[in-house]
Amino acid sequence: xxxxxxxxERPIRIDRPDLxxxxxLITQYGGPDGELSxxxxxxxxxxxxxxxxxxxxxxxxxxxxxGHLEMIATMVYNLVKDATPxxxxxxxxxxxxxxxxxxxxYTDANGNPWTASYIQAKGDPITDLVEDIAAEEKARSTYQNxxxxxxxQGLIDTLKFLREREVVHSQRFREALYLVRAxxxxxxNQQENQQSREIFQDTSFTPTEILE
Amino acid sequence: MEKANKMMYRLQELQFAALELILFLxxxxxxxxIQHQISQIENQITLLIPKVEKxxxxxxxxxxxxxxxxxxxxxxxxxxxxxx
Numbered sequence: 001x002x003x004x005x006x007x008x009e010r011p012i013r014i015d016r017p018d019l020x021x022x023x024x025l026i027t028q029y030g031g032p033d034g035e036l037s038x039x040x041x042x043x044x045x046x047x048x049x050x051x052x053x054x055x056x057x058x059x060x061x062x063x064x065x066x067g068h069l070e071m072i073a074t075m076v077y078n079l080v081k082d083a084t085p086x087x088x089x090x091x092x093x094x095x096x097x098x099x100x101x102x103x104x105x106y107t108d109a110n111g112n113p114w115t116a117s118y119i120q121a122k123g124d125p126i127t128d129l130v131e132d133i134a135a136e137e138k139a140r141s142t143y144q145n146x147x148x149x150x151x152x153q154g155l156i157d158t159l160k161f162l163r164e165r166e167v168v169h170s171q172r173f174r175e176a177l178y179l180v181r182a183x184x185x186x187x188x189n190q191q192e193n194q195q196s197r198e199i200f201q202d203t204s205f206t207p208t209e210i211l212e
Numbered sequence: 213m214e215k216a217n218k219m220m221y222r223l224q225e226l227q228f229a230a231l232e233l234i235l236f237l238x239x240x241x242x243x244x245x246i247q248h249q250i251s252q253i254e255n256q257i258t259l260l261i262p263k264v265e266k267x268x269x270x271x272x273x274x275x276x277x278x279x280x281x282x283x284x285x286x287x288x289x290x291x292x293x294x295x296x
Contacts, residue, residue, distance in 0.1 A: 006271050008290045009231075010224060057238040064231060074291040168235065175239040 013154035019091030022079040030106025030114040033138040039065035136170035216267035
């Protein structure tokens with residue numbers, strides 16, 4: 001269950017329309033390392049995540065990513081909303097206008113539609129958490145690239161905020177990975193201790209047999 | 213309106229701070245210092261929300277929204293930001 005809050009996570013300032021930047025920004029909406037991929041990846045991995053803390057983290061970070069999705073949508077929508085078809089054509093958004101008019105759509109910067117093959121769920125906590133850390137780093141790199149594509153200070157401020165969030169999420173997922181690993185090691189150690197206890201308490205073995 | 217903007221910004225700051233600490237608590241659930249910080253921030257948020265809603269309309273569909281259903285619909289949505 002989710003509750004909608006009628007506000008953005010962070011205020012967004014748009015000073016002027018910028019169709020070219022909108023064409024690049026859309027990749028964080030529906031691209032491989034975008035916010036839709038992030039939210040759906042984490043919220044979907046929760047169900048088979050054995051560690052309670054990692055379950056909580058996937059829920060809370062997945063929810064924040066939905067908020068970021070709304071921030072990206074707000075930027076793209078406002079950068080494009082007043083453009084004429086002619087202006088969109090000149091900015092390389094002619095195909096976008098043909099398919100969607102001024103509507104937003106989940107695509108990457110080249111117009112490729114979002115696909116579930118961008119994300120993964122393996123049902124193995126180590127595998128899934130490593131994927132999540134990698135996803136955060138890829139999103140961070142994408143934000144870094146986007147920052148280099150604009151000189152608009154309002155956009156840069158928002159993109160820097162979102163880049164910083166990826167760093168924090170990556171850090172939290174690294175901690176979750178550490179916790180899961182520590183638990184698994186503890187389990188392995190317990191099993192090994194149990195095995196050695198069984199061997200040493202079993203009087204039918206002679207000491208030579210144990211050493212072998 | 214500037215006063216309202218400032219209050220909204222303050223609310224966003226506080227809620228962001230709370231979210232950041234909640235994520236931290238997910239992997240450090242026994243950190244009492246952070247638990248204490250969150251409860252302090254949550255208290256400030258609880259006091260601020262009614263003030264912000266007076267200007268911006270309901271933020272969530274809560275009691276205030278049920279008393280003011282028109283404002284939930286008519287006040288601008290987050291993507292309808294005032295700009296150029």
